[in-house]
Amino acid sequence: xxxxxxxxxxxxxxxxxxxxxxxxxxxxxxxxxxxxxxxxxxxxxxxxxxxxxxxxxxxxxxxxxxxxxxxxxxxxxxxxxxxxxxxxxxxxxxxxxxxxxxxxxxxxxxxxxxxxxxxxxxxxxxxxxxxxxxxxxxxxxxxxxxxxxxxxxxxxxxxxxxxxx
Numbered sequence: 001x002x003x004x005x006x007x008x009x010x011x012x013x014x015x016x017x018x019x020x021x022x023x024x025x026x027x028x029x030x031x032x033x034x035x036x037x038x039x040x041x042x043x044x045x046x047x048x049x050x051x052x053x054x055x056x057x058x059x060x061x062x063x064x065x066x067x068x069x070x071x072x073x074x075x076x077x078x079x080x081x082x083x084x085x086x087x088x089x090x091x092x093x094x095x096x097x098x099x100x101x102x103x104x105x106x107x108x109x110x111x112x113x114x115x116x117x118x119x120x121x122x123x124x125x126x127x128x129x130x131x132x133x134x135x136x137x138x139x140x141x142x143x144x145x146x147x148x149x150x151x152x153x154x155x156x157x158x159x160x161x162x163x164x165x
Contacts, residue, residue: 017046017055048096067145075152078118087113087125094136106132119155122146 018026018033025039026046035046047055089110093103110128115121123146126133133142150157 014051016049016051020045020049063140064144067142068148071145071148071152071154074118074149075154078154083116083118085115085118085121087121089113089125089128092129092132106136115159117155117159119146119149119157120159122149123157124159124161 015028015033018028022045023039023041023043025036025041026033027036028034089112091097091109092106094106095103107129113121113124115124123143126142126146146157149155
């Protein structure tokens with residue numbers, strides 16, 4: 001069973017969420033759209049594209065648990081593979097860039113980070129943005145995810161910045 005509940009407060013029945021969902025988790029009846037939580041991946045894509053902001057998620061799992069799961073999933077996907085990681089610290093907004101909304105920037109662009117170590121690049125990105133994002137989300141400690149990723153052997157929290165030539 002999923003660890004979240006979905007609530008709808010429809011202002012009009014546009015069906016953009018139904019068309020968007022690649023998991024086929026949303027079905028429609030005569031008066032409502034309903035999310036089948038057994039099929040729902042929890043990606044929140046439907047929430048991000050809803051023009052009426054009619055969909056909201058109420059998570060019963062805490063931020064710490066979610067962050068540890070993100071580190072575990074990332075570790076499983078990347079284990080034994082070589083990769084180059086890019087973090088674009090540009091157009092930084094309040095919410096996730098996966099949402100389909102246009103939001104004001106919180107700060108000037110910082111730049112692009114590149115690393116073979118996903119933990120180090122994420123730690124550096126956090127260190128460069130925590131003064132801004134930490135004020136917005138004071139109850140969330142993103143370093144839980146970073147420490148767990150290091151513990152899982154994905155990389156190191158320590159990093160050294162080098163300017164591009």
